[in-house]
Amino acid sequence: MASRTLRSASKLHSICRSFGSTTCTRYAFAGPTPSSQIKRHLPLQRRSFSSSSPTSSPAATTMSTTDALIQAAQSRRTIYKLGKNSPVPDSKIEELVNAAILHVPSSFNTQSTRLVVLLHEEHDQLWDINIETFKGLVAAGTIPEQLFQNQTLPKLQGMKAGYGTILFYEDPAHIGPFQEKFAIYKDLFEPWAEHSNAMHQYFLWTGLQSLGFGANLQHYNPLIDTPVAQNWNIPTDWRLISQLIFGSNEEAAGEKVQKPVEERVKIFGKQ
Template sequence: MPSSTDFLSALKNRRTYYALKSESPIPDAKIQEIINQVVLHVPSSFNSQSTRVVLLLKGEHEKLWDITRDVLKGIVPEEQFPATEQKMGAFKAGYGTVLFYTDKPTVKGMQDKFAIYADRFPVWATESTAMHQLAVWTALELEGFGANLQHYNPLIDEKVSATWGISKDWELASTLVFGTPVGEPGEKAFLPLEERVKVFGA
């Protein structure tokens, strides 16, 4: 049986990689299976299952970052756009993108059903989506990918929905770019645990 040491080692090794190339160490079917298993088994409040996921690979992945570049071109000042375009090119150079969504009708249904917690369900849905992000990210890195998490919502939401026929009821939370890493992650600093953890009764 796997131990907590294995799990914690996977968490420790999950890092942000920006330098990626469009190669995969595993078959596309394995990537899809990772997504499926995460969606099935990551928890949600009241088992509401509010998270939705879209997987874009190869040309479809590249199309997403072309869309994002074009949207940003209309927003970013002209003199700053070359840096933005370079950043979009770095994301496009990866192998795929996972888009994480929250299904708004599911959240609304839970609010109606359990009115006493109505103000909490959007928060809990966000927490569940975040757990999906971490689980997919960690699993992909265990398979040899590098990844980084991006947030260009809501700027790209409308064009993304139109391009892939995604329901307007799905609210985009984040995009996880992944590919074979061609560089190392940056240094990571940690605040003292004494400032972040308290233990009583041990």
């Protein structure tokens, strides 16, 4: 019962986002954020590591890897305008996705995250399912026709214009036994699973960008959960968490507001 209430609250939230409430205009319906609401993105201030010897001492190797990691984090941005060209063979995408599954951590090593990768026609099919789902909402009177035509449909077609989508799931079957075994943490396993799932999302978002793709993260769940599960024979108890859409990068990232670092980081004992 509780989980049904949660699901319908989540569904309502998804539909609310679909109506384009002020807090989520870039989300299910999204047009670009008005430039009056954004400030110039200040480039990350980075320590230069390049003064160290280029010869390969372990420290130099570590610093160079750190530099690359920061660069990758800085380059990952939300890109909405995507195309169907790929900078790499599909095997590189598979390698990256497998690396996420193998190397992203999870609490107690539960490994409850599941990834479904849809490429080419399979990707197109996902976004056709999305479009059909929203048409159903219009027919039911849940979403005004004009809003759908002017905002939702162009956005969904924009997603379809991409190269692929990664669906992020959680498999609850791998959480229950841990909740029983470690009763003291019972209520924490689900949030921890979400944390781990988000780490997979971040790894793949950043990794796809490093391969030369653009990407954006969406949440059309739970609206599409059932038809997607049916279409790709996905276990019905897997919970869809998010969708990462990627494709050739057809626009520069928008400007981004950055709150001051000093307000968000406290360092003690720095020498």
